Amino acid sequence: xxxxxxxxxxxxxxxxxxxxxxxxxxxxxxxxxxxxxxxxxxxxxxxxxxxxxxxxxxxxxxxxxxxxxxxxxxxxxxxxxxxxxxxxxxxxxxxxxxxxxxxxxxxxxxxxxxxxxxxxxxxxxxxxxxxxxxxxxxxxxxxxxxxxxxxxxxxxxxxxxxxxxxxxxxxxxxxxxxxxxxxxxxxxxxxxxxxxxxxxxxxxxxxxxxxxxxxxxxxxxxxxxxxxxxxxxxxxxxxxxxxxxxxxxxxxxxxxxxxxxxxxxxxxxxxxxxxxxxxxxxxxxxxxxxxxxx
Amino acid sequence: xxxxxxxxxxxxxxxxxxxxxxxxxxxxxxxxxxxxxxxxxxxxxxxxxxxxxxxxxxxxxxxxxxxxxxxxxxxxxxxxxxxxxxxxxxxxxxxxxxxxxxxxxxxxxxxxxxxxxxxxxxxxxxxxxxxxxxxxxxxxxxxxxxxxxxxxxxxxxxxxxxxxxxxxxxxxxxxxxxxxxxxxxxxxxxxxxxxxxxxxxxxxxxxxxxxxxxxxxxxxxxxxxxxxxxxxxxxxxxxxxxxxxxxxxxxxxxxxxxxxxxxxxxxxxxxxxxxxxxxxxxxxxxxxxxxxxx
Numbered sequence: 001x002x003x004x005x006x007x008x009x010x011x012x013x014x015x016x017x018x019x020x021x022x023x024x025x026x027x028x029x030x031x032x033x034x035x036x037x038x039x040x041x042x043x044x045x046x047x048x049x050x051x052x053x054x055x056x057x058x059x060x061x062x063x064x065x066x067x068x069x070x071x072x073x074x075x076x077x078x079x080x081x082x083x084x085x086x087x088x089x090x091x092x093x094x095x096x097x098x099x100x101x102x103x104x105x106x107x108x109x110x111x112x113x114x115x116x117x118x119x120x121x122x123x124x125x126x127x128x129x130x131x132x133x134x135x136x137x138x139x140x141x142x143x144x145x146x147x148x149x150x151x152x153x154x155x156x157x158x159x160x161x162x163x164x165x166x167x168x169x170x171x172x173x174x175x176x177x178x179x180x181x182x183x184x185x186x187x188x189x190x191x192x193x194x195x196x197x198x199x200x201x202x203x204x205x206x207x208x209x210x211x212x213x214x215x216x217x218x219x220x221x222x223x224x225x226x227x228x229x230x231x232x233x234x235x236x237x238x239x240x241x242x243x244x245x246x247x248x249x250x251x252x253x254x255x256x257x258x259x260x261x262x263x264x265x266x267x268x269x270x271x272x273x274x275x276x277x278x279x280x281x282x283x284x285x286x287x288x289x290x291x292x293x294x
Numbered sequence: 295x296x297x298x299x300x301x302x303x304x305x306x307x308x309x310x311x312x313x314x315x316x317x318x319x320x321x322x323x324x325x326x327x328x329x330x331x332x333x334x335x336x337x338x339x340x341x342x343x344x345x346x347x348x349x350x351x352x353x354x355x356x357x358x359x360x361x362x363x364x365x366x367x368x369x370x371x372x373x374x375x376x377x378x379x380x381x382x383x384x385x386x387x388x389x390x391x392x393x394x395x396x397x398x399x400x401x402x403x404x405x406x407x408x409x410x411x412x413x414x415x416x417x418x419x420x421x422x423x424x425x426x427x428x429x430x431x432x433x434x435x436x437x438x439x440x441x442x443x444x445x446x447x448x449x450x451x452x453x454x455x456x457x458x459x460x461x462x463x464x465x466x467x468x469x470x471x472x473x474x475x476x477x478x479x480x481x482x483x484x485x486x487x488x489x490x491x492x493x494x495x496x497x498x499x500x501x502x503x504x505x506x507x508x509x510x511x512x513x514x515x516x517x518x519x520x521x522x523x524x525x526x527x528x529x530x531x532x533x534x535x536x537x538x539x540x541x542x543x544x545x546x547x548x549x550x551x552x553x554x555x556x557x558x559x560x561x562x563x564x565x566x567x568x569x570x571x572x573x574x575x576x577x578x579x580x581x582x583x584x585x586x587x588x
């Protein structure tokens with residue numbers, strides 16, 4: 001299997017889905033919809049929607065049924081980035097190599113574009129799966145849970161609070177990683193399974209695998225922030241150390257962080273292999289991700 | 295019928311629903327959930343959830359089935375107020391007679407509390423109507439549409455853009471009112487009807503009535519901003535004139551604004567009377583609202 005070619009194929013499907021399932025930039029009010037599309041179209045790895053599409057394929061779904069769900073997950077992820085970049089949060093000027101939404105437009109427009117992408121995620125699922133209300137309902141429940149106050153937003157809140165603390169415990173850091181990062185990655189796999197009518201035991205396996213992928217991903221992100229440069233990352237590098245932020249690298253050191261990232265990836269791969277269908281692509285994707293942290 | 299006693303009864307049900315269907319303030323992270331409850335518990339008229347409950351009753355639903363939907367609508371409304379009050383938006387310090395969320399906590403917490411209330415609205419419906427996925431699906435579709443980029447958020451965006459413009463046309467002002475204010479009021483009635491299994495024609499009547507109630511409500515809000523004081527309003531009065539904001543009063547004058555508000559209310563009442571059940575409470579509520587503008 002050619003990982004890079006396969007990945008390209010998935011990313012192209014996601015881009016196609018984004019073009020199709022998000023209002024045109026010219027929709028009234030144009031400034032709002034332009035800002036929504038600006039942030040969505042800034043690129044990025046599309047990790048979450050790719051995981052979702054590839055998971056659905058494990059369960060035999062090869063058509064475009066999961067595409068609106070994949071777009072919804074990317075809308076949700078993009079909203080969280082836009083709000084996270086705002087001056088009152090991380091105050092970041094650069095994202096995916098381009099000015100952040102509030103830099104390109106203004107704070108109010110960025111705030112509203114984030115709100116609109118979050119709302120669109122739920123609306124798109126409700127609209128796209130109108131003929132399968134039970135599926136729509138399950139997807140929305142999963143998504144609201146992962147993106148809610150106990151998970152994604154809760155992780156962002158604790159992340160902010162941790163920045164003001166002298167010592168953050170490993171348990172607190174794990175809460176942040178599990179919720180700020182892993183929740184949506186976990187959900188992407190679970191939603192892929194739900195679209196593919198996976199059984200309960202399979203959904204549980206997907207959740208465990210997604211959790212491991214998410215934790216590995218966040219540790220690797222911490223490692224790259226400490227070791228790569230801004231041009232490579234497409235976002236400001238070395239930010240964590242500069243802000244004296246408690247990261248995995250700060251708590252456990254670089255060598256041990258790499259070890260844990262590899263362990264998490266390996267256990268994600270082991271979980272994925274329990275699933276039906278051809279898991280070669282998903283396993284290779286996770287392994288390549290881990291290899292980035294060297 | 296004793297309007298004030300009936301209204302009290304509905305509001306008490308809404309308060310009960312809020313206590314029941316929103317995470318405890320102590321839920322981790324406590325700061326986030328405390329901020330969510332702070333804004334929700336600031337009071338306010340509870341107009342939207344009361345309209346929803348009273349509409350469901352028209353269709354024979356007297357139990358607590360519509361309560362989670364009513365709470366969801368209030369969560370959504372409260373999120374829009376929290377974000378609207380932020381410094382990058384209206385920059386308001388006072389809401390419902392208390393410090394706004396970003397004054398009481400900080401901007402980041404207010405931003406996240408708003409995000410969390412928006413997400414909770416969808417999650418609560420998905421969870422509460424799990425045994426009726428078709429209803430859950432219809433409610434979410436209605437809510438996402440009303441709160442989305444073409445309606446609620448679109449109205450807020452155009453409202454912001456209008457503030458920077460020398461002359462706002464009546465058509466632009468109507469777009470703002472229809473979407474920023476009327477969309478969620480309209481949806482509250484429609485959702486009440488959906489929970490009560492209303493027919494399509496009844497849902498259309500509810501939508502028209504809700505639209506008229508919403509437009510009347512916004513015109514009255516403009517009139518009160520121009521004529522009442524801060525203590526009476528529980529929010530900063532005279533803001534519109536001070537900001538030289540284009541309001542209904544500025545475009546049409548006080549006398550004509552009152553006339554139009556009364557016309558809109560009268561046509562809402564006429565629509566409501568087409569519906570089954572006892573519409574006395576709803577009609578009296580709309581008439582009392584109009585009377586506030588004298």
